[in-house]
Amino acid sequence: MKALVIEAPRQAVIKEVAYPAPQRGEVTIQVKQVGICGTDFHIYEGEFISPYPIIPGHEFSGIIHEVGEGVCGFQPGDRVSADPSLFCGACSFCLTQRGNQCENWGALGNTVNGSMAEFVSVPAGNVIKLPDSMSFEEGAFIEPMACVVHGMNRLQLQVGNRVLLFGAGAMGQQLIQSLARAGASELVVVDVAQEKLDLALQYGATKGILSRNVDTELSKDNYPHGFDAVVDVTGIPAVIEQALDYVGPAGKYLQFGVTPEHASIRVNPFKLYNKDWTLLGSMAINHTFIPAFHWIKEGRIDVKPLISQTISLEETVAFLEQPKASHLMKVQIKL
Ligand SMILES: [Zn+2]
Ligand SMILES: [Zn+2]
Structure with a gap:
């Protein structure tokens, strides 16, 4: 063959x-x-x-x-x-x-x-x-969606949570659709490509921001309390450090994007303690293939x-x- x-x-x-x-x-x-x-x-x-x-x-x-x-x-x-x-x-x-x-x-x-x-x-x-x-x-x-379902199971989003997501490629888009279905209120998406932001907005994102405008659009004036959940789907260490800046009090951070194996990032341990942060990872699939199949079959995810x-x-x-x-x-x- x-x-x-x-x-x-x-x-x-x-x-x-x-x-x-x-x-x-x-x-x-x-x-x-x-x-x-x-x-x-x-x-x-x-x-x-x-x-x-x-x-x-x-x-x-x-x-x-x-x-x-x-x-x-x-x-x-x-x-x-x-x-x-x-x-x-x-x-x-x-x-x-x-x-x-x-x-x-x-x-x-x-x-x-x-x-x-x-x-x-x-x-x-x-x-x-x-x-x-x-x-x-x-x-x-179904396979990439099964990774998304595992990520959602890790994140345990609460209805009404305000979410910020970096990276609107194929995985990011599946997460965006899932987060919107799972009860996110505000769902802000950051990407380098406007067409990806446009697609995200069609499928549940409430705001799309080009990466180069993050500092102005996501200023402390606009978002004084950060977000309840921040998700990185880029796997880029510099983006991850920036993403962590937006985790709000009692907020959760999900590392979904895969970084190079030996990359490292700087985390402020005072904020981690003082803000009651939860830092989460999400590795591949964990008995989530069948739920992913059902979500695609029923048209919950397009x-x-x-x-x-x-x-x-x-x-x-x-x-x-x-x-x-x-x-x-x-x-x-x-x-
Ligand atoms: Zn894969
Ligand atoms: Zn084993």
């Missing part, structure tokens, strides 16, 4: 590789649609825990091609998506519903071969059937406007090589 293989950092090729026959308890899926994610760029650059060579791709949908021994409930032809998480199920974190902190954490397309290929094999327990009403494009969005471009597997090699364009939101691969 044809696959995109990252053979070593900054070396991606399209090549023929062995068909991944399903092992016991697995299904093999013929891949139809794959989302390209920031993590794929990190794997390409050699900035992630992935072994090489590896086939990336962890946001996908397709059709069941072959069912392994011992699998019930699935048959060839079923339209599906799958949670890429591979939790060991036996460590103390897995046994206490914190599988995203698994001591042996793995994921399709991250630590084992993923879906940027004609076929991918997956444990049947990770697979979910798509209703006919859900497109393959939407099916490939992911269609977040797809800025659809490319072929062959075009993906050049796409990974070029620097990420700031105007793009989600780019998907159609097989």
